[in-house]
Amino acid sequence: MGDYRKLRVWKDAVDFAVACYEATSRFPSAERFGLTSQMRRSAASIAANLAEGSGRKSDREFARFTRIAGGSANETETFLILAGRLGYLPDETAAQLCAAIGSIKRQLAGLERTLR
Numbered sequence: 235m236g237d238y239r240k241l242r243v244w245k246d247a248v249d250f251a252v253a254c255y256e257a258t259s260r261f262p263s264a265e266r267f268g269l270t271s272q273m274r275r276s277a278a279s280i281a282a283n284l285a286e287g288s289g290r291k292s293d294r295e296f297a298r299f300t301r302i303a304g305g306s307a308n309e310t311e312t313f314l315i316l317a318g319r320l321g322y323l324p325d326e327t328a329a330q331l332c333a334a335i336g337s338i339k340r341q342l343a344g345l346e347r348t349l350r
Contacts, residue, residue, distance in 0.1 A: 238288035243341035247281035247303070250334045254310065257331060261322045269322070273313040279306040280338065297349035304342045311335045 238244050254277035258270045280303045287299025314335065318328035 236288070238285045241284065241288070241345070243338060243345055244281050244284045246334070246338050246341065247284060250331070250338060251277040251281060253331060253334065257317075257323060257327055261317070265322070269313060269317060269320075273310060273317065276306045276309040276313060279303070280310065280342075293349040297346050300342055300346045300349060304339060304346070307335055307339050307342060311339075 251274075255274055258265075258273055261270045283299045283303035283306060287296040287303070290296050290299065311332065314323070314328060314331050317323045318325070323331070
C-alpha cells in the first residue's frame with residue numbers, strides 16, 4: 235500500500251489518540267486502570283491497526299485491518315460517551331472528540347471501500 239504515514243486517516247487517528255491521552259489525564263485517579271486505560275488503548279489502536287495493515291501483502295488484508303481499526307473507533311466512541319455521561323469530560327471536549335472520531339470513522343469506511 236505504501237507509506238501509511240501519508241494517509242490522512244492515519245494522521246487524524248494519531249492526533250485523535252494524543253487528544254484522548256490529554257483528555258484522560260484529567261480523569262479521576264480511580265479510573266487510571268479502568269476507563270482511562272481502556273480509552274487510551276482503543277484510541278491508539280486505530281492508528282496502530284492502519285500501520286500494521288498497510289504492511290500486509292494484499293489490499294484484502296489491509297481492508298481487514300481497516301475494519302479492525304473501525305472496531306477500535308467504535309469502542310473509543312463508546313468510552314467517550316461514557317466519560318461524558320460520568321462528567322469526566324467537559325461538554326466542549328466531548329463534542330470535539332466525538333466529531334473527530336466521526337470523521338475518522340467515515341475515512342475508515344472510505345478506505346475500506348477503496349481497498350475492496
